[in-house]
Amino acid sequence: MDFDMPPEDDPRRSEIRRWLADHPGASMAEIAEAGYVVPHWPTPWGLEADPMHQLIIDEELDRAGIRRPGGIGLGWAAPTILAAGTDEQKQRYLPRILSGEDQWCQLFSEPDAGSDLASVRTSAVRDGDTYIVNGSKIWTSGGHQSRYGILIARTDPGAPKHRGISYFVCPMDLPGMTLEPIIDMTTAHSFNQVFFDDVRLPAENLLGQQDDGWRLTKITLSNERVMLSSAGSLWGAGPSAADLIELVRTDGAASDPLIRQRLAGLHCEAEVLRLNRLRTLSARLKGQTPGPEASIQKAMADEHGQHVMALAKDIVGANGMLEGSGPAGPLPEDARTSVTEITADHSRFPDVDPVWHYGFLFSSALTVGGGTFAIQRNIIGELVLGLPREPRVES
8 A cells, every 4th residue: 555645735735725715604505616525526516636636625625624515415316416317417416415405315225125125116107207106115314304315116027126127316395205204212313214105206307217227226335335434433424433532531431451452442443444445545546446445344334333332331331321421521523513413303412422322322223224234244255255145035
Protein backbone atom coordinates (compact mmCIF):
# COMPACT_ATOMS: atom_id res chain seq x y z
CA MET A 1 0.00 0.00 0.00
CA ASP A 2 1.29 3.44 -0.94
CA PHE A 3 -0.70 6.17 0.77
CA ASP A 4 0.55 9.68 1.52
CA MET A 5 -1.84 12.58 1.92
CA PRO A 6 -1.03 15.70 -0.14
CA PRO A 7 0.59 18.55 1.80
CA GLU A 8 -1.25 21.56 3.17
CA ASP A 9 -0.10 23.75 0.28
CA ASP A 10 -1.47 21.40 -2.38
CA PRO A 11 -3.14 23.62 -5.02
CA ARG A 12 -6.28 21.49 -4.90
CA ARG A 13 -6.67 22.35 -1.22
CA SER A 14 -6.10 26.01 -1.94
CA GLU A 15 -8.78 25.99 -4.63
CA ILE A 16 -11.39 24.54 -2.29
CA ARG A 17 -10.46 26.95 0.50
CA ARG A 18 -10.78 29.91 -1.87
CA TRP A 19 -14.22 28.73 -2.97
CA LEU A 20 -15.36 28.36 0.63
CA ALA A 21 -13.99 31.82 1.48
CA ASP A 22 -15.81 33.31 -1.50
CA HIS A 23 -19.09 31.58 -0.55
CA PRO A 24 -19.54 32.04 3.21
CA GLY A 25 -22.65 30.30 4.45
CA ALA A 26 -23.15 28.58 1.11
CA SER A 27 -26.32 26.51 0.82
CA MET A 28 -26.12 22.80 0.08
CA ALA A 29 -27.55 23.53 -3.36
CA GLU A 30 -24.63 25.87 -4.06
CA ILE A 31 -22.15 23.28 -2.78
CA ALA A 32 -23.78 20.69 -5.03
CA GLU A 33 -23.63 23.03 -8.05
CA ALA A 34 -19.90 23.48 -7.39
CA GLY A 35 -19.48 19.70 -7.71
CA TYR A 36 -18.39 19.16 -4.11
CA VAL A 37 -21.19 16.81 -3.03
CA VAL A 38 -20.25 14.05 -5.51
CA PRO A 39 -16.83 15.20 -6.78
CA HIS A 40 -16.03 11.80 -8.32
CA TRP A 41 -19.07 12.02 -10.62
CA PRO A 42 -18.84 13.36 -14.17
CA THR A 43 -19.84 16.91 -14.97
CA PRO A 44 -22.21 18.64 -14.51
CA TRP A 45 -22.87 16.82 -11.23
CA GLY A 46 -19.26 16.39 -10.08
CA LEU A 47 -15.69 17.22 -10.96
CA GLU A 48 -14.51 13.84 -12.29
CA ALA A 49 -12.17 13.86 -9.30
CA ASP A 50 -9.78 10.97 -8.81
CA PRO A 51 -9.84 9.25 -5.39
CA MET A 52 -7.08 11.44 -3.91
CA HIS A 53 -8.76 14.65 -5.06
CA GLN A 54 -12.00 13.37 -3.60
CA LEU A 55 -10.29 12.67 -0.28
CA ILE A 56 -8.86 16.20 -0.24
CA ILE A 57 -12.34 17.64 -0.81
CA ASP A 58 -13.70 15.47 2.00
CA GLU A 59 -11.04 16.77 4.40
CA GLU A 60 -11.53 20.42 3.50
CA LEU A 61 -15.32 20.26 3.80
CA ASP A 62 -14.96 18.51 7.17
CA ARG A 63 -12.62 21.26 8.35
CA ALA A 64 -15.18 23.84 7.30
CA GLY A 65 -17.88 22.02 9.27
CA ILE A 66 -19.90 21.19 6.16
CA ARG A 67 -21.94 18.01 6.41
CA ARG A 68 -23.07 16.77 3.03
CA PRO A 69 -26.37 14.92 2.55
CA GLY A 70 -26.23 11.17 2.81
CA GLY A 71 -28.61 8.29 3.24
CA ILE A 72 -30.43 6.23 0.66
CA GLY A 73 -30.96 9.10 -1.75
CA LEU A 74 -27.33 10.06 -2.26
CA GLY A 75 -25.74 6.72 -1.49
CA TRP A 76 -28.00 4.28 -3.32
CA ALA A 77 -30.66 5.90 -5.48
CA ALA A 78 -28.52 8.61 -7.07
CA PRO A 79 -25.74 6.33 -8.42
CA THR A 80 -28.36 4.04 -9.97
CA ILE A 81 -30.21 6.96 -11.56
CA LEU A 82 -26.89 8.28 -12.87
CA ALA A 83 -26.08 4.88 -14.38
CA ALA A 84 -29.45 4.08 -15.95
CA GLY A 85 -31.71 7.11 -15.90
CA THR A 86 -32.77 9.16 -18.89
CA ASP A 87 -31.62 12.77 -19.16
CA GLU A 88 -35.07 13.86 -18.04
CA GLN A 89 -34.97 11.56 -15.00
CA LYS A 90 -31.52 12.81 -14.03
CA GLN A 91 -32.63 16.43 -14.26
CA ARG A 92 -35.79 15.71 -12.29
CA TYR A 93 -34.32 13.75 -9.40
CA LEU A 94 -30.58 14.33 -9.01
CA PRO A 95 -30.44 18.06 -8.15
CA ARG A 96 -32.79 17.64 -5.20
CA ILE A 97 -30.94 14.53 -4.00
CA LEU A 98 -27.57 16.28 -4.13
CA SER A 99 -28.93 19.33 -2.31
CA GLY A 100 -30.54 17.17 0.37
CA GLU A 101 -34.01 18.56 -0.37
CA ASP A 102 -35.62 15.17 -1.02
CA GLN A 103 -35.40 12.16 1.25
CA TRP A 104 -35.55 8.70 -0.33
CA CYS A 105 -36.24 5.19 0.91
CA GLN A 106 -35.70 1.68 -0.44
CA LEU A 107 -38.57 -0.61 -1.42
CA PHE A 108 -36.67 -3.85 -1.97
CA SER A 109 -37.16 -6.42 0.83
CA GLU A 110 -40.41 -8.33 1.23
CA PRO A 111 -41.71 -10.60 3.99
CA ASP A 112 -40.64 -13.61 1.88
CA ALA A 113 -37.72 -12.02 0.04
CA GLY A 114 -34.99 -10.65 2.27
CA SER A 115 -31.49 -11.98 1.70
CA ASP A 116 -32.86 -13.87 -1.32
CA LEU A 117 -33.96 -10.60 -2.87
CA ALA A 118 -34.49 -12.02 -6.35
CA SER A 119 -37.55 -13.87 -5.01
CA VAL A 120 -39.61 -10.66 -4.89
CA ARG A 121 -43.31 -11.18 -5.59
CA THR A 122 -44.61 -7.61 -5.68
CA SER A 123 -45.99 -7.30 -9.19
CA ALA A 124 -46.07 -4.44 -11.67
CA VAL A 125 -48.38 -4.99 -14.64
CA ARG A 126 -48.23 -2.59 -17.58
CA ASP A 127 -51.56 -0.92 -18.34
CA GLY A 128 -51.24 1.80 -20.95
CA ASP A 129 -49.03 4.57 -19.62
CA THR A 130 -49.01 3.18 -16.06
CA TYR A 131 -47.95 0.09 -14.14
CA ILE A 132 -50.41 -1.38 -11.65
CA VAL A 133 -48.44 -2.43 -8.56
CA ASN A 134 -49.63 -4.95 -5.96
CA GLY A 135 -47.76 -6.51 -3.05
CA SER A 136 -45.88 -5.39 0.03
CA LYS A 137 -42.40 -4.31 1.09
CA ILE A 138 -40.87 -4.44 4.56
CA TRP A 139 -38.03 -2.86 6.55
CA THR A 140 -38.49 0.38 4.63
CA SER A 141 -36.28 2.77 6.59
CA GLY A 142 -37.63 6.31 6.71
CA GLY A 143 -40.47 5.54 4.32
CA HIS A 144 -42.87 7.76 6.28
CA GLN A 145 -40.50 10.71 5.82
CA SER A 146 -39.53 10.13 2.20
CA ARG A 147 -40.73 11.77 -0.99
CA TYR A 148 -39.57 8.92 -3.24
CA GLY A 149 -38.60 5.28 -2.99
CA ILE A 150 -36.57 3.00 -5.23
CA LEU A 151 -38.83 0.04 -6.01
CA ILE A 152 -38.18 -3.34 -7.58
CA ALA A 153 -41.17 -5.36 -8.77
CA ARG A 154 -41.78 -8.41 -10.93
CA THR A 155 -42.93 -7.50 -14.42
CA ASP A 156 -42.60 -10.98 -15.98
CA PRO A 157 -43.77 -13.70 -13.57
CA GLY A 158 -42.85 -16.42 -16.05
CA ALA A 159 -39.16 -15.50 -16.27
CA PRO A 160 -36.38 -16.99 -14.09
CA LYS A 161 -36.26 -15.19 -10.76
CA HIS A 162 -33.21 -13.06 -11.58
CA ARG A 163 -34.99 -11.89 -14.72
CA GLY A 164 -38.38 -10.35 -15.18
CA ILE A 165 -37.71 -7.75 -12.46
CA SER A 166 -37.99 -4.03 -13.17
CA TYR A 167 -36.71 -1.01 -11.28
CA PHE A 168 -38.87 2.06 -10.60
CA VAL A 169 -38.81 5.44 -8.93
CA CYS A 170 -41.91 5.42 -6.74
CA PRO A 171 -43.48 8.57 -5.23
CA MET A 172 -44.47 7.73 -1.66
CA ASP A 173 -47.84 9.51 -1.80
CA LEU A 174 -49.55 7.54 -4.56
CA PRO A 175 -53.17 6.46 -3.97
CA GLY A 176 -53.35 2.84 -2.83
CA MET A 177 -50.10 2.93 -0.83
CA THR A 178 -50.34 2.28 2.91
CA LEU A 179 -47.46 2.52 5.38
CA GLU A 180 -47.64 0.56 8.62
CA PRO A 181 -45.10 1.61 11.28
CA ILE A 182 -42.63 -0.95 12.65
CA ILE A 183 -41.33 0.08 16.08
CA ASP A 184 -37.99 -1.57 16.80
CA MET A 185 -36.52 -2.31 20.22
CA THR A 186 -34.90 1.12 20.39
CA THR A 187 -38.54 2.38 20.55
CA ALA A 188 -37.88 4.45 17.42
CA HIS A 189 -40.14 4.42 14.37
CA SER A 190 -37.44 3.88 11.78
CA PHE A 191 -38.98 1.09 9.70
CA ASN A 192 -42.25 0.54 7.87
CA GLN A 193 -44.13 -2.13 6.01
CA VAL A 194 -45.51 -0.70 2.77
CA PHE A 195 -48.60 -2.15 1.10
CA PHE A 196 -49.47 -1.64 -2.59
CA ASP A 197 -53.12 -2.11 -3.54
CA ASP A 198 -53.66 -1.45 -7.26
CA VAL A 199 -51.22 1.45 -7.13
CA ARG A 200 -50.92 3.18 -10.51
CA LEU A 201 -47.28 4.10 -11.09
CA PRO A 202 -46.53 6.22 -14.19
CA ALA A 203 -44.60 4.29 -16.83
CA GLU A 204 -42.17 7.21 -17.08
CA ASN A 205 -40.94 6.22 -13.61
CA LEU A 206 -39.42 3.00 -14.97
CA LEU A 207 -35.64 3.22 -14.61
CA GLY A 208 -33.77 1.54 -17.44
CA GLN A 209 -35.49 -1.15 -19.47
CA GLN A 210 -38.40 -3.32 -18.41
CA ASP A 211 -37.27 -6.70 -17.01
CA ASP A 212 -33.66 -5.43 -16.61
CA GLY A 213 -34.14 -4.40 -12.99
CA TRP A 214 -31.91 -7.04 -11.42
CA ARG A 215 -28.83 -5.53 -13.06
CA LEU A 216 -29.74 -2.14 -11.61
CA THR A 217 -30.51 -3.72 -8.24
CA LYS A 218 -26.94 -5.03 -8.11
CA ILE A 219 -25.66 -1.49 -8.73
CA THR A 220 -27.72 -0.28 -5.79
CA LEU A 221 -26.64 -3.14 -3.52
CA SER A 222 -22.96 -2.63 -4.28
CA ASN A 223 -23.28 1.03 -3.29
CA GLU A 224 -25.29 0.04 -0.21
CA ARG A 225 -22.57 -2.24 1.12
CA VAL A 226 -19.90 0.39 0.52
CA MET A 227 -21.96 2.99 2.39
CA LEU A 228 -22.72 0.63 5.28
CA SER A 229 -19.05 -0.26 5.75
CA SER A 230 -17.89 3.34 6.13
CA ALA A 231 -16.05 4.59 9.20
CA GLY A 232 -18.05 4.79 12.43
CA SER A 233 -19.68 2.25 14.70
CA LEU A 234 -23.22 2.45 13.35
CA TRP A 235 -22.91 2.14 9.57
CA GLY A 236 -20.60 5.11 9.31
CA ALA A 237 -22.46 7.14 11.92
CA GLY A 238 -22.30 7.52 15.65
CA PRO A 239 -19.55 7.36 18.23
CA SER A 240 -16.48 5.40 17.20
CA ALA A 241 -14.01 3.26 19.09
CA ALA A 242 -11.81 6.35 19.39
CA ASP A 243 -14.69 8.28 21.00
CA LEU A 244 -15.23 5.51 23.56
CA ILE A 245 -11.52 5.25 24.32
CA GLU A 246 -11.32 9.01 24.88
CA LEU A 247 -14.28 8.95 27.27
CA VAL A 248 -12.85 6.06 29.25
CA ARG A 249 -9.45 7.73 29.37
CA THR A 250 -10.97 10.74 31.11
CA ASP A 251 -13.38 9.03 33.56
CA GLY A 252 -10.97 6.56 35.19
CA ALA A 253 -12.50 3.31 33.91
CA ALA A 254 -9.26 2.54 32.08
CA SER A 255 -7.66 1.63 35.41
CA ASP A 256 -9.40 -1.77 35.14
CA PRO A 257 -6.98 -4.11 33.30
CA LEU A 258 -9.82 -6.07 31.69
CA ILE A 259 -11.37 -2.88 30.35
CA ARG A 260 -7.97 -1.79 29.06
CA GLN A 261 -7.54 -5.09 27.25
CA ARG A 262 -10.93 -4.82 25.56
CA LEU A 263 -10.25 -1.19 24.63
CA ALA A 264 -6.96 -2.27 23.08
CA GLY A 265 -8.86 -4.86 21.06
CA LEU A 266 -11.28 -2.21 19.82
CA HIS A 267 -8.38 0.02 18.83
CA CYS A 268 -6.80 -2.83 16.87
CA GLU A 269 -10.08 -3.61 15.09
CA ALA A 270 -10.57 0.04 14.19
CA GLU A 271 -7.01 0.32 12.89
CA VAL A 272 -7.38 -2.80 10.73
CA LEU A 273 -10.57 -1.38 9.25
CA ARG A 274 -8.89 1.98 8.63
CA LEU A 275 -5.93 0.37 6.89
CA ASN A 276 -8.25 -1.84 4.87
CA ARG A 277 -10.09 1.25 3.61
CA LEU A 278 -6.77 2.85 2.71
CA ARG A 279 -5.68 -0.32 0.90
CA THR A 280 -8.84 -0.14 -1.20
CA LEU A 281 -8.21 3.53 -1.92
CA SER A 282 -4.58 2.83 -2.80
CA ALA A 283 -5.69 0.23 -5.35
CA ARG A 284 -8.05 2.74 -6.94
CA LEU A 285 -5.31 5.38 -7.08
CA LYS A 286 -3.18 2.91 -9.06
CA GLY A 287 -6.07 2.14 -11.41
CA GLN A 288 -6.53 -1.33 -9.97
CA THR A 289 -9.74 -3.08 -9.03
CA PRO A 290 -9.97 -3.49 -5.25
CA GLY A 291 -9.38 -7.07 -4.20
CA PRO A 292 -10.68 -9.20 -1.33
CA GLU A 293 -10.29 -6.33 1.14
CA ALA A 294 -13.40 -4.69 -0.31
CA SER A 295 -15.45 -7.87 0.20
CA ILE A 296 -14.56 -8.36 3.86
CA GLN A 297 -14.87 -4.74 4.97
CA LYS A 298 -18.57 -4.79 5.78
CA ALA A 299 -18.42 -8.14 7.58
CA MET A 300 -15.66 -6.80 9.83
CA ALA A 301 -17.18 -3.34 10.33
CA ASP A 302 -20.57 -4.66 11.49
CA GLU A 303 -19.13 -6.80 14.26
CA HIS A 304 -16.78 -4.00 15.27
CA GLY A 305 -19.75 -1.67 15.80
CA GLN A 306 -21.40 -4.24 18.04
CA HIS A 307 -18.19 -4.65 20.03
CA VAL A 308 -17.94 -0.89 20.61
CA MET A 309 -21.50 -0.58 21.87
CA ALA A 310 -21.33 -3.72 24.01
CA LEU A 311 -18.22 -2.48 25.81
CA ALA A 312 -19.82 0.93 26.37
CA LYS A 313 -22.68 -0.80 28.19
CA ASP A 314 -20.41 -3.16 30.14
CA ILE A 315 -18.30 -0.28 31.43
CA VAL A 316 -21.22 1.07 33.45
CA GLY A 317 -21.99 -2.34 34.98
CA ALA A 318 -25.50 -3.04 36.23
CA ASN A 319 -26.52 0.49 35.30
CA GLY A 320 -26.12 -0.63 31.69
CA MET A 321 -29.52 -2.32 32.00
CA LEU A 322 -31.19 1.06 32.46
CA GLU A 323 -32.42 3.32 29.71
CA GLY A 324 -30.21 6.37 29.38
CA SER A 325 -27.09 4.64 30.68
CA GLY A 326 -23.71 4.93 29.04
CA PRO A 327 -20.22 6.33 29.55
CA ALA A 328 -20.33 9.82 31.00
CA GLY A 329 -18.70 12.78 29.33
CA PRO A 330 -19.01 14.86 26.18
CA LEU A 331 -18.86 13.42 22.70
CA PRO A 332 -17.82 15.36 19.61
CA GLU A 333 -20.78 17.24 18.18
CA ASP A 334 -20.65 15.33 14.89
CA ALA A 335 -20.88 12.02 16.75
CA ARG A 336 -23.99 13.12 18.64
CA THR A 337 -25.68 14.48 15.53
CA SER A 338 -24.96 11.53 13.29
CA VAL A 339 -26.51 9.04 15.71
CA THR A 340 -29.67 11.06 16.24
CA GLU A 341 -30.12 11.29 12.47
CA ILE A 342 -30.77 7.54 12.46
CA THR A 343 -33.85 7.95 14.64
CA ALA A 344 -37.21 9.16 13.49
CA ASP A 345 -37.68 11.39 16.55
CA HIS A 346 -34.48 13.35 17.07
CA SER A 347 -35.69 14.93 20.32
CA ARG A 348 -35.72 11.55 22.06
CA PHE A 349 -31.91 11.43 22.04
CA PRO A 350 -30.63 14.94 22.82
CA ASP A 351 -27.88 14.04 25.29
CA VAL A 352 -24.78 11.88 25.38
CA ASP A 353 -25.98 8.94 27.50
CA PRO A 354 -29.09 8.09 25.42
CA VAL A 355 -26.87 8.01 22.35
CA TRP A 356 -24.94 5.08 23.76
CA HIS A 357 -28.11 3.36 24.95
CA TYR A 358 -29.72 3.76 21.54
CA GLY A 359 -26.53 2.64 19.82
CA PHE A 360 -26.35 -0.54 21.89
CA LEU A 361 -29.91 -1.51 21.02
CA PHE A 362 -29.53 -0.52 17.37
CA SER A 363 -26.25 -2.42 16.94
CA SER A 364 -28.11 -5.72 16.69
CA ALA A 365 -29.24 -4.58 13.25
CA LEU A 366 -25.70 -4.15 11.95
CA THR A 367 -25.15 -7.78 11.00
CA VAL A 368 -28.58 -7.99 9.34
CA GLY A 369 -29.01 -4.84 7.25
CA GLY A 370 -27.46 -4.65 3.80
CA GLY A 371 -27.00 -8.42 3.63
CA THR A 372 -26.85 -10.65 6.70
CA PHE A 373 -23.54 -11.75 8.22
CA ALA A 374 -24.20 -15.26 6.91
CA ILE A 375 -24.79 -14.04 3.35
CA GLN A 376 -21.68 -11.87 3.55
CA ARG A 377 -19.59 -14.87 4.57
CA ASN A 378 -21.05 -16.94 1.74
CA ILE A 379 -20.02 -14.20 -0.70
CA ILE A 380 -16.51 -14.10 0.75
CA GLY A 381 -16.20 -17.87 0.72
CA GLU A 382 -17.43 -18.31 -2.84
CA LEU A 383 -16.10 -15.22 -4.63
CA VAL A 384 -12.94 -14.51 -2.64
CA LEU A 385 -11.75 -17.87 -1.32
CA GLY A 386 -13.09 -19.94 -4.21
CA LEU A 387 -14.99 -22.38 -1.99
CA PRO A 388 -17.88 -24.46 -3.40
CA ARG A 389 -21.16 -22.64 -3.77
CA GLU A 390 -23.77 -22.97 -1.08
CA PRO A 391 -26.53 -25.43 -2.13
CA ARG A 392 -29.39 -23.56 -3.79
CA VAL A 393 -32.74 -24.93 -2.65
CA GLU A 394 -35.47 -23.44 -4.82
CA SER A 395 -39.11 -23.79 -3.90
